[in-house]
Amino acid sequence: MKKLLFKILFALLLLSVPAWAADPLPSWNNTAPKQAVIKLVKEVTDPHSPGFVPKADRIATFDNDGTLWAEQPVYFQYFYILDAVKALSPQHPEWQTQEPFASLLKGDLETALAGGNEAAATLMLATHTGFTPEQFKQSVQNWIAKARHPQSNRLFTEMVYQPMRELIAYLQANGFKTYIVSGGDIDFMRPWTQKAYSIPPEQVIGTSVKMKFELNNGKAELVGAPEINFVSDVEGKPIGINQYIGKRPTAAFGNSDGDLPMMQWTASGKGPHLCLYVHHTDGVREWAYDRRSPVGRLDKGLDEALAQGWTIASMKDDWKVIFPAGK
Amino acid sequence: MKKLLFKILFALLLLSVPAWAADPLPSWNNTAPKQAVIKLVKEVTDPHSPGFVPKADRIATFDNDGTLWAEQPVYFQYFYILDAVKALSPQHPEWQTQEPFASLLKGDLETALAGGNEAAATLMLATHTGFTPEQFKQSVQNWIAKARHPQSNRLFTEMVYQPMRELIAYLQANGFKTYIVSGGDIDFMRPWTQKAYSIPPEQVIGTSVKMKFELNNGKAELVGAPEINFVSDVEGKPIGINQYIGKRPTAAFGNSDGDLPMMQWTASGKGPHLCLYVHHTDGVREWAYDRRSPVGRLDKGLDEALAQGWTIASMKDDWKVIFPAGK
Numbered sequence: 001m002k003k004l005l006f007k008i009l010f011a012l013l014l015l016s017v018p019a020w021a022a023d024p025l026p027s028w029n030n031t032a033p034k035q036a037v038i039k040l041v042k043e044v045t046d047p048h049s050p051g052f053v054p055k056a057d058r059i060a061t062f063d064n065d066g067t068l069w070a071e072q073p074v075y076f077q078y079f080y081i082l083d084a085v086k087a088l089s090p091q092h093p094e095w096q097t098q099e100p101f102a103s104l105l106k107g108d109l110e111t112a113l114a115g116g117n118e119a120a121a122t123l124m125l126a127t128h129t130g131f132t133p134e135q136f137k138q139s140v141q142n143w144i145a146k147a148r149h150p151q152s153n154r155l156f157t158e159m160v161y162q163p164m165r166e167l168i169a170y171l172q173a174n175g176f177k178t179y180i181v182s183g184g185d186i187d188f189m190r191p192w193t194q195k196a197y198s199i200p201p202e203q204v205i206g207t208s209v210k211m212k213f214e215l216n217n218g219k220a221e222l223v224g225a226p227e228i229n230f231v232s233d234v235e236g237k238p239i240g241i242n243q244y245i246g247k248r249p250t251a252a253f254g255n256s257d258g259d260l261p262m263m264q265w266t267a268s269g270k271g272p273h274l275c276l277y278v279h280h281t282d283g284v285r286e287w288a289y290d291r292r293s294p295v296g297r298l299d300k301g302l303d304e305a306l307a308q309g310w311t312i313a314s315m316k317d318d319w320k321v322i323f324p325a326g327k
Numbered sequence: 328m329k330k331l332l333f334k335i336l337f338a339l340l341l342l343s344v345p346a347w348a349a350d351p352l353p354s355w356n357n358t359a360p361k362q363a364v365i366k367l368v369k370e371v372t373d374p375h376s377p378g379f380v381p382k383a384d385r386i387a388t389f390d391n392d393g394t395l396w397a398e399q400p401v402y403f404q405y406f407y408i409l410d411a412v413k414a415l416s417p418q419h420p421e422w423q424t425q426e427p428f429a430s431l432l433k434g435d436l437e438t439a440l441a442g443g444n445e446a447a448a449t450l451m452l453a454t455h456t457g458f459t460p461e462q463f464k465q466s467v468q469n470w471i472a473k474a475r476h477p478q479s480n481r482l483f484t485e486m487v488y489q490p491m492r493e494l495i496a497y498l499q500a501n502g503f504k505t506y507i508v509s510g511g512d513i514d515f516m517r518p519w520t521q522k523a524y525s526i527p528p529e530q531v532i533g534t535s536v537k538m539k540f541e542l543n544n545g546k547a548e549l550v551g552a553p554e555i556n557f558v559s560d561v562e563g564k565p566i567g568i569n570q571y572i573g574k575r576p577t578a579a580f581g582n583s584d585g586d587l588p589m590m591q592w593t594a595s596g597k598g599p600h601l602c603l604y605v606h607h608t609d610g611v612r613e614w615a616y617d618r619r620s621p622v623g624r625l626d627k628g629l630d631e632a633l634a635q636g637w638t639i640a641s642m643k644d645d646w647k648v649i650f651p652a653g654k
Contacts, residue, residue, distance in 0.1 A: 133569050190573045200383060201573035211569060213562035213588050220591035222569050235540035242460050242538060242549050244571060246517045246528035261540050264547035
């Protein structure tokens with residue numbers, strides 16, 4: 001009996017050692033970005049530190065495309081839209097000649113997206129209009145389980161960044177509530193972010209379509225309307241954070257100019273903060289791009305990060321691995 | 328040593344007994360509404376029940392005014408607006424003659440609000456425009472700490488419903504994530520819902536004003552714009568739930584026709600659900616009103632609740648106490 005009790009106590013002792021005690025960020029080189037993250041966490045979690053932040057106020061916000069998973073040659077959501085538009089096209093013969101659908105149906109994503117934000121919104125709305133949230137979720141779940149990246153031939157969820165998954169887990173273990181704040185379609189992300197990043201649907205903020213409430217024979221449904229509700233990009237990022245969370249982040253992570261206002265708002269808060277840009281510098285293991293890329297352009301943001309002394313994580317120099325092992 | 332180990336084990340055993348094991352809802356009479364709540368919780372938490380709901384999907388949504396705290400003679404937020412408009416009036420001499428401000432400044436809330444939703448929106452915007460979220464929060468915190476109800480002379484946060492606080496705690500203890508979904512101003516609620524109900528700011532959905540992103544000498548701020556962003560009432564309730572949470576509730580609680588679409592959407596979901604209307608039947612301990620009240624009208628909702636067999640909690644018959652003890 002005594003032996004058993006000792007075993008139980010020993011097991012309890014093991015449980016009290018945090019899981020990350022060894023190295024919370026094993027995929028990060030021991031360079032400045034990793035040190036900056038650990039320094040912030042020590043500062044905000046130490047009740048004796050002047051920079052202590054109560055647990056309820058430890059908010060970390062992450063851009064998704066290019067920050068948590070890859071985004072080349074186009075935001076992955078467009079591969080979903082391409083397949084969804086193809087599947088819907090028999091009910092829309094007009095799409096064969098109408099842009100941006102015509103180019104998309106020919107597989108020419110570049111021309112389809114040449115119309116910029118307006119073309120992107122038109123395509124996003126086409127996949128939502130008339131569908132309930134549950135129907136859309138099912139469609140994304142079916143797609144994300146099977147669709148593969150045209151160049152890597154991996155599942156898209158295998159193209160998440162392992163160092164960023166460790167960072168999310170490390171922040172969560174230290175009492176941070178972690179949110180995705182993406183310019184992408186909120187309904188495209190929510191079905192898979194829990195599995196990919198341990199971030200639940202209610203902690204995903206993104207661009208959304210307007211929904212209509214409908215009652216059919218007593219059954220209530222929400223149905224997608226052909227109108228954009230909210231654009232969660234650039235200034236929309238801090239606005240969305242305030243709207244959904246009602247708190248200013250302590251830490252913000254991004255990779256493009258679209259993340260700059262989120263970084264600036266984070267940096268302008270009281271108390272300690274961390275603004276970290278993921279810099280796509282690894283043309284061998286991933287893609288190398290910044291100031292001139294049409295996708296995930298990092299130009300003004302890079303200038304501001306350098307001027308303000310924000311943290312810049314070079315994928316080539318600061319990350320030991322990019323993607324999860326064995327993928 | 329052995330004695331100590333037994334003490335530790337005994338303490339662990341005590342910890343494993345849920346805090347609510349005695350009676351989770353002591354302020355509720357043992358009538359149908361209490362039984363319906365307990366039945367739902369047993370059903371959704373039992374992994375062997377056909378109605379089992381995974382923890383991540385246990386969402387409960389609560390209206391605020393009239394469901395979690397009192398709402399007579401007018402929604403309490405108007406007492407805040409009255410005081411805020413008074414404080415701002417020296418900078419707005421035009422308000423002395425302009426409605427709805429003129430009536431409000433004379434203390435005539437009834438005439439000020441006679442203009443309906445438009446007047447209400449005008450007043451709400453007046454207290455937000457030009458203010459940052461932090462400034463507005465500070466203003467509400469200062470007010471809610473001191474302002475008193477004109478009839479009861481209690482602090483407004485002492486006019487919360489004790490049975491509903493127990494209900495929130497009981498659902499939380501059983502893995503539910505609890506949200507407020509109110510037609511009221513989101514920024515008016517967020518500063519005090521944690522203390523009053525154990526519901527954090529990020530789990531409050533409400534009517535909101537548009538915010539603008541501004542950069543002044545490198546400092547980034549959000550500032551209230553004179554425009555309504557989202558109306559979280561009637562159809563706006565299920566729409567807001569979908570937008571903020573991305574899940575359909577398992578349980579919904581309300582007290583007025585404004586909650587009906589939220590109830591209908593909840594009832595139309597798959598799996599078990601509970602729709603509960605708080606019915607204001609106690610003219611002695613609180614206020615008695617329903618079909619003809621301009622504030623918190625319950626008319627169509629009552630018909631639907633009766634027709635669908637939803638749960639109706641009569642404050643007079645089903646609640647042992649209304650307000651927290653000693654208040």
